[in-house]
Amino acid sequence: MKKCMLFLLIVFLLLPMAAFSSGQKEGKTVVTFRSWSPIRETTNKMIAAFEANNPDIKIKATIFNYPEYLVDLRTRAASDTLPDIIGLEPGAFTQVYREFLMPLRDGAEKYWGKNWQDKFYPIGIDQARLGNPAGDENFYGLPVLDQTINLWYTVPLFEEAGFEPPKTYDELLEVAEYFNRKGIAPLMVGALDGWLRRDVYMQLIHNIAPGLIYKAEVGEAKFTDEPFVEAMRWWKRLFDDGIIQIGALGLSAYPGSMELIEGGRAAMFPMGAWWQQQATRPSPPPLSKGLVGYAPMRFPDVTDKGGPPEDLLGGIDVMLGITKSAKDLDGAYRVLVDFISGDAAQALINTFNDLPAFKGLNPEFYETEHQKKVWKIFTEEWMPNVRYARQLVDADVKQAFEDALAAVAAGEVTPEKGMQMVQDVWTPLK
């Protein structure tokens, strides 16, 4: 009995060690990967594609929801148990973990050649180094997926109404009036989520003063300057004019607004290129099947220029970094390279998860011609022209923006006071 208990105790103690171990397994190199993106099903497809051509490497992946991933990564960094490859966001996120990450420039050159940076969309290369200390031009993460932020419209609703996607605010008002009468949200925003509030504001300020927000981040402008306040006023008007639906601040982007959008209750909605993946989910609703119900559009112009800016905001959706804890550096590089530009990347792109960071990757199969047309718009017309980032560098400024946008929309503070809230938390970037 005692021996039996002792045996069980040893097994109990060794199990976790086995579970978290990496390195060699059955003669194969094990590469561990933890991230929040791509989602588990997609990651499994990528792993299958990689392992089919690399039988000497086994990938052990753990995919979390984003909040859980933040906790997991922080705990692992503190306890020196980071996996070989981790998912990253550009900016503050990557900078916090920089000391644990391998510089990737030399490896990238080895695998993709001397002009490897030209093989990526420029915004991805720019953003990958966001927040690096002055003089440090290395890469601590490389982009896998890029994105644009834009609006989408529901094609059958616009066709039935005989409208074209609005290009100016006046046209937007006209469209909104019509759809409000029909009980359809003119612009469905799941504004409970701060990132979606920020996405809308970023498009407004990009329309009013392109590039100014990045100057304010580094102290060359103030967030209380008139263009920022003006963009905030437009944000407020979207609510006051009935363009954004009632109760938006209490509706989540996912699943809240998504269900209403797919149920045909939204004429337009602010999502990015990632909305394409709705078509590839199991049993998609009729509007999402083959993406027939949706088409992307630019945010209407609010400045009387007569049309929205030609370039969209965008940047990296997810990037990958190799940690200094990686047991087999070559194995980790092979996985990273394949996830970005190889068979695994192809498996990823086939799911329309978002846009490839590596140029020239296209899905192998389109369900409809419309879906193909939308893909071409994103990858050939919009993505190459993205100049400015969707993300901000400083997490506190980002949060202050999200709070201010909620406060202004709810009528708690004026646009001026809202922008003062942002300026108040600003400190020079470290």
Place this chain on the structure above:
Amino acid sequence: MASVLITERQRVPRPWSLKKMVSKNLGLLFVAPALVLFFIFVLYPIFYVFRASLLDWNGVSQGIYIGLKNYITLFTEDRAFKLSLRNSLYWIFLTIFPQMFLGFILAYILNSRIIGRNILRAIFYMPAIISPVVIGIVWQRIFNPFGGLISDIGRTTGMNFLIQPYLADPKLSIFSCISVNVWRWTGFSMLMYLAGLQGLQKEVMDAAAVDGVNLWQRIRYIIWPMLRNAHLTLILLGVIGTLKEFALVFMLTRGGPNHASEMLPTYIFLKAFPLQSMGYASAISVVLLLLALGLTLFLVVVLSARFLFYE
């Protein structure tokens, strides 16, 4: 003389013996494993969090010692922290007492011989075992003024006052969250009171009947006081639950709009992870710990909560 000798002998120090030592401290040995676990998993984390609260630290890199600066900022400048304290107070008073009251009414009704009472008990208890994530998603839909259940009822019946931005209005959002929490835990209160009601002595009820007390008198002067243990248990669990509340608020409002429904745990999460201010989040955690300790002591001492052991 003999007795003197014995006394002298007794004064001679005995040689040290392991056996005696072990037998003397046997009790301590038995509790040692629990003590070790207590030190590792309770005391050490508390010390660690307190130490972290004195640092400017992102949780990953080397922290910088800043003394009490986090606490000073917390109490002097942080509006969201003050809101989360206010919301905790709202939560304690507006959750615990309504759900006790409703739970008692349900328990009283379902303790009588009505048809389908077991099924009804199960139905009322069900919200307590549903994941708060699911509850959050479902209630967000119910509250949504655009296509949500409550507003649609308002539109259909002409009761337009029902069409409200329940989660989107900073003045309403915390109360909307509280109402969902009451709905969620009323079944649990019902269960506690049911157990209490079934433990009441039949003789007391019979004597009351003989004395001719009416229903109100029976509830007010006999049953309610005799359920004291259940009341105190529910209050204590309610206070602890309030201070731990995270998932429901996170799913319903993320603590918004503009922190209007922020609770201490949601604020700690926001600071520690998305905003990467682990030191500051630790300071909030220390305040939360002290608050929990203070409130628990208050309940146990001031309310003489001797309910753990039946008198």
